[in-house]
Amino acid sequence: MTQNALDLKKYRSCLDGCNLVCARGRVTNVIGLMVEAVGPACRLGTVCEIQPGGEARAVTAEVLGFRDDRVLLMPLEEMRGIGPGCLVTARQDRAVIPVGRGLLGRVVDGLGLPIDGKGPIVNEAEYPIYAEPLNPLKRSRIRTPLDIGVRAVNGLLTIGCGQRVGIFAGSGVGKSILLGMMARHTAADVNVIALIGERGREVNEFIEKELGEEGLKRSVIVVATSDHLPLIRLRGAYIATAIAEYFRDLGQNVLLMMDSVTRFAMAQREIGLALGEPPTTKGYTPSVFTLLPRLLERAGTSAGRGTITGLYTVLVEGDDTNEPIADALRATLDGHICLSRELAMQNHYPAIDVLSSISRVMDDVVGPGQREWARTFNSILATYKKSEDLINIGAYVAGSSSRIDRAIRMINRINEYLTQEVAARVTIEESVNQLEEMIMLAGSAAAHTTTAE
Numbered sequence: 001m002t003q004n005a006l007d008l009k010k011y012r013s014c015l016d017g018c019n020l021v022c023a024r025g026r027v028t029n030v031i032g033l034m035v036e037a038v039g040p041a042c043r044l045g046t047v048c049e050i051q052p053g054g055e056a057r058a059v060t061a062e063v064l065g066f067r068d069d070r071v072l073l074m075p076l077e078e079m080r081g082i083g084p085g086c087l088v089t090a091r092q093d094r095a096v097i098p099v100g101r102g103l104l105g106r107v108v109d110g111l112g113l114p115i116d117g118k119g120p121i122v123n124e125a126e127y128p129i130y131a132e133p134l135n136p137l138k139r140s141r142i143r144t145p146l147d148i149g150v151r152a153v154n155g156l157l158t159i160g161c162g163q164r165v166g167i168f169a170g171s172g173v174g175k176s177i178l179l180g181m182m183a184r185h186t187a188a189d190v191n192v193i194a195l196i197g198e199r200g201r202e203v204n205e206f207i208e209k210e211l212g213e214e215g216l217k218r219s220v221i222v223v224a225t226s227d228h229l230p231l232i233r234l235r236g237a238y239i240a241t242a243i244a245e246y247f248r249d250l251g252q253n254v255l256l257m258m259d260s261v262t263r264f265a266m267a268q269r270e271i272g273l274a275l276g277e278p279p280t281t282k283g284y285t286p287s288v289f290t291l292l293p294r295l296l297e298r299a300g301t302s303a304g305r306g307t308i309t310g311l312y313t314v315l316v317e318g319d320d321t322n323e324p325i326a327d328a329l330r331a332t333l334d335g336h337i338c339l340s341r342e343l344a345m346q347n348h349y350p351a352i353d354v355l356s357s358i359s360r361v362m363d364d365v366v367g368p369g370q371r372e373w374a375r376t377f378n379s380i381l382a383t384y385k386k387s388e389d390l391i392n393i394g395a396y397v398a399g400s401s402s403r404i405d406r407a408i409r410m411i412n413r414i415n416e417y418l419t420q421e422v423a424a425r426v427t428i429e430e431s432v433n434q435l436e437e438m439i440m441l442a443g444s445a446a447a448h449t450t451t452a453e
Contacts, residue, residue: 023090034274035073040090047092052081065275074231097239099246100124103220110224110236127242133297140301145365147428149185152352152418154431156374160365162301164310169339175313178350180210185425188255190247191219194240197263200225233267241298248306262315265325281324293332335359373439383407
């Protein structure tokens with residue numbers, strides 16, 4: 001009798017995935033990018049379809065809020081043709097993204113759909129777009145360095161697997177070049193690159209010029225350019241994070257790069273203002289400062305072997321590193337890399353201002369020797385920067401200070417260490433060895449000078 005029993009599990013699973021009740025409503029008002037409707041019965045995050053009427057195809061929209069007895073929706077695509085009386089149907093109660101290993105080497109949009117003309121993507125699972133961050137007590141400590149392939153970062157601002165770092169930069173100082181170098185040269189297993197709110201022409205430029213064919217093979221690129229609706233730009237950031245979580249759960253070390261998190265904040269500002277939120281500093285709504293840490297906290301270590309190392313570019317308007325988004329993120333992230341316009345104007349690339357940058361986990365992932373060499377390096381550079389004006393105008397007299405004399409002797413070697421060709425890859429081991437050699441040389445030169453005196 002047991003042998004003849006029917007296995008109903010697969011049938012139950014099919015039924016669980018069926019919407020047996022169709023929830024419908026009607027559009028009552030359209031204001032800007034916001035659609036108001038009476039019904040359907042739904043929850044925040046529910047995906048609905050709005051039927052414009054006639055033979056026009058349905059427009060997908062997401063429920064973002066409620067006002068009195070009205071449902072507030074924002075379309076995920078062109079909304080022309082929508083008006084009062086249009087039918088609204090709830091289709092998906094939970095926002096998910098299909099994921100799989102087939103995503104590697106592909107370019108998708110802010111909805112997770114391929115836009116590279118390479119055909120459909122084979123999916124293996126579904127991941128929630130708006131997932132909760134991991135329990136902090138289930139995260140392992142950051143103990144392992146991640147080779148980024150950039151000498152200045154590897155040697156002086158070492159990043160750990162699972163760290164979250166902000167790249168603070170104004171426009172035109174080389175942040176895209178730096179991201180391309182990291183994506184191409186990193187030792188991470190997978191790159192997930194989110195281009196949020198950027199110019200359309202920069203997408204192909206980044207893929208072909210900065211990333212290259214080899215970098216693309218182990219990367220997933222999510223594109224939501226500035227011409228997309230704000231909800232698409234917002235979802236692009238969440239989708240990229242969900243994809244990174246999928247590869248993390250496979251036990252891989254993922255490098256998640258988002259350019260830029262400021263555009264994510266701007267998109268949420270547009271949505272918040274449309275929903276009626278009160279503006280605060282520079283027009284940013286309160287929800288912006290709630291969503292930012294929830295998004296960033298999804299990166300990091302996990303209870304398993306996999307990690308997500310997050311690199312988030314932050315646009316500083318007018319090179320003001322104290323503007324609201326930069327200020328909020330500086331307190332949330334595990335370190336920041338500041339790019340200097342002054343260095344970029346001197347053709348010093350990557351334009352990393354190491355004295356203004358910090359990695360909060362570096363001491364946990366490097367040895368005592370490297371820590372001491374990095375401190376000595378920064379001390380020599382700081383001494384030179386403090387006296388640079390006097391040196392340039394010829395007011396400094398050689399021999400007045402042994403520390404300044406050493407800084408003057410070393411400055412050319414320091415600048416050589418901090419600069420790097422885009423195509424060149426410098427491993428962590430090479431970065432540390434070159435740093436040690438430089439500091440030992442500086443110490444020998446200082447001892448020789450003292451003996452001579």
